[in-house]
Amino acid sequence: MKRIKHVTLVAAATLVGGLALAGPAPAAQARPVAAQPARHAGTCFNPLHVYESVNYRGAWKKFCSSDRYLSNNKWPHSNKKINDSISSVKNVDGCVWRVYRNYAYRGQYMTFYQHKSAGDLRNTDIGNDTISSLKKYC
Numbered sequence: 001m002k003r004i005k006h007v008t009l010v011a012a013a014t015l016v017g018g019l020a021l022a023g024p025a026p027a028a029q030a031r032p033v034a035a036q037p038a039r040h041a042g043t044c045f046n047p048l049h050v051y052e053s054v055n056y057r058g059a060w061k062k063f064c065s066s067d068r069y070l071s072n073n074k075w076p077h078s079n080k081k082i083n084d085s086i087s088s089v090k091n092v093d094g095c096v097w098r099v100y101r102n103y104a105y106r107g108q109y110m111t112f113y114q115h116k117s118a119g120d121l122r123n124t125d126i127g128n129d130t131i132s133s134l135k136k137y138c
C-alpha cells in the first residue's frame with residue numbers, strides 16, 4: 001500500500017512538472033473512499049415488516065432484501081418457520097414489495113406499494129398463513 005501511494009505521488013508530481021504542491025492531493029482524495037464502507041455497514045433500506053399474527057402482533061421480522069425461500073427463515077427468538085405463517089404485513093418505507101404464496105416468486109401474489117400495509121391477510125386474495133417468498137422493487 002505504501003509503495004503504491006509513493007508511486008502515485010511521484011506520478012502526480014511528474015504531471016505538474018515536479019511542483020511540491022502536488023503532494024497532498026492524492027491523500028485528500030483517498031479519505032472519503034475509505035470512510036464509505038463503515039458509514040453504510042448494517043443499514044437496511046426500505047424494509048418490509050412481517051408479523052406472525054393479525055394487527056401487527058406476535059413475532060415479527062424485518063426483511064431488508066428479497067427472499068425467494070422463506071422455509072429457511074425463522075421468527076426471531078423462536079424455532080418456528082416464517083413460511084406459511086405471516087398474518088399481517090407493513091411496508092414501512094419507499095420501495096414496492098410483492099409477497100407470493102409459493103417459493104421463487106410464484107403463485108398468487110399481493111403488492112404493497114410505498115407505505116402500504118395489511119393488518120389482516122384473512123381478508124385478502126393471498127390469504128392468511130400462505131406467504132412463501134417476497135420480492136423487493138426499488
Ligand SMILES: [Ca+2]
Nearest residue numbers: 052085086087
Ligand atoms: Ca400467522
Ligand SMILES: [Ca+2]
Nearest residue numbers: 101130131132
Ligand atoms: Ca406458501
